[in-house]
Amino acid sequence: MILTTLDGRFPSKTRFARYCDDVVDFLFDTPPKKEWTIVVTMRRHLLHENEPFDEVNDLFYQDGGLCWIEDDNYILIELARNFVNKNRELIHYSIPELTTTAAHELVHAKQWIEGYIGESNIIVEGHTQNWWMENHPHNELPWEREAYELQSQLVELW
Secondary structure, three states, rough: EEEEEEEOOOOOOHHHHHHHHHHHHOOOOOOOOOOOOEEEEEEEOOOOOOOOOOOOOEOOOOOEEEEEEEOOOOEEEEOOOOOOOOOEEEEOOHHHHHHHHHHHHHHHHHHHOOOOOOOOOOOOOOHHHHHHHOOOOOOHHHHHHHHHHHHHHHHHOO
8 A cells, every 4th residue: 555645835735635646546556565655745946055056057956856765665755846047036837847747756656666766786777776877867767767758648647
């Protein structure tokens, strides 16, 4: 069984909770053997406060979403409600952008639960996760490719 909960200020929170449940149901044909909790938290933004301003791309380093495992059966997902522009103004993400990001991060939650990603020494497609991260851009990592491939299909569940 997988329990998803929402924390923070979500647009259409009830519908968003149902959407997260629908995505999880879609991703798992059969429930995992042990119980899991996925907590999806909406943050004001996910700005990398300790990173310098990116002069080349004229933007701040920031994420739209993050996913990690907190302990053996507890996964945390954070979603950014806003993008911070170069003038430090908050630009709201739209519902389609938020649902796409949530779908992407829920795919990562599935990967954690199934052991596809995890410790840096896990073997993915013949190499350790560290090898992949050292030798390929972020969007070419196998776990990212899967998340990008599935997110557009999962958004249809909204």
